[in-house]
Amino acid sequence: MTAALTDDRRAVLSRRIRLLVAVTISYNVVEAVVAISAGTVASSVALIGFGLDSVIEVGSAAAVAWQFSGPDPQRRERTALRVIAWSFFALAAYVGAEAVRALLGAGEAERSTVGIVLVAVSVAVMPFLSWAQRRAGRELGSASAVADSKQTLLCTYLSAAVLVGLVLNASLGWWWADPVAGLALAVLAVREGRNAWRGDLCCAPAAPRSCDDACCSGNP
Secondary structure (H helix, E strand, O other): OHHHOOHHHHHHHHHHHHHHHHHHHHHHHHHHHHHHHHHHHHOOHHHHHHHHHHHHHHHHHHHHHHHHOOOOHHHHHHHHHHHHHHHHHHHHHHHHHHHHHHHHHHOOOOOOHHHHHHHHHHHHHHHHHHHHHHHHHHHHOOHHHHHHHHHHHHHHHHHHHHHHHHHHHHHHOOOOHHHHHHHHHHHHHHHHHHHHHHHHHHOOOOOOOOOOOHHHHOOO
């Protein structure tokens, strides 16, 4: 329970979260630049959406960094959660619309070797960052840190979906696999946005439940 944490332990967890957030921001800045550039060249909705998810993930992580930069992070929890939730919804709206437009014949994606390599690396890296931040966030009782870790985990799901779409398009010429991967991303983004929004209600400092319950862990 978060009430049993000592001040020293709280300080350690806060520093750990700030470090993980810094690593996440740095990685995603590079990822966004490469993915959006490669996606634009290949006309890949899924790859561009992947890059935009990285941009949004930077914003989400920045909100958590802002929260933990103050002397009392819990006072900033509500604002950080709202930023994270709306970032999910914005991503879902854009990628969903672009995926539908592509399926209706707006253009077929070309092969992108750079994109395939980039996404494969993310599949390997992102789960570890998400797990570490979620573990620290739960122990500290921070719904925003847990929600941001879910944003990082979404990047893993997205990486897997985009990787399948890119490989199928490159190997079999299944152009529709790319926008379908984009639609899968949009669905996941809406789900995680709802979870982040609910986390503001069920994992606030005054709530009777701990951040170890289903709501704050991101489960329905």
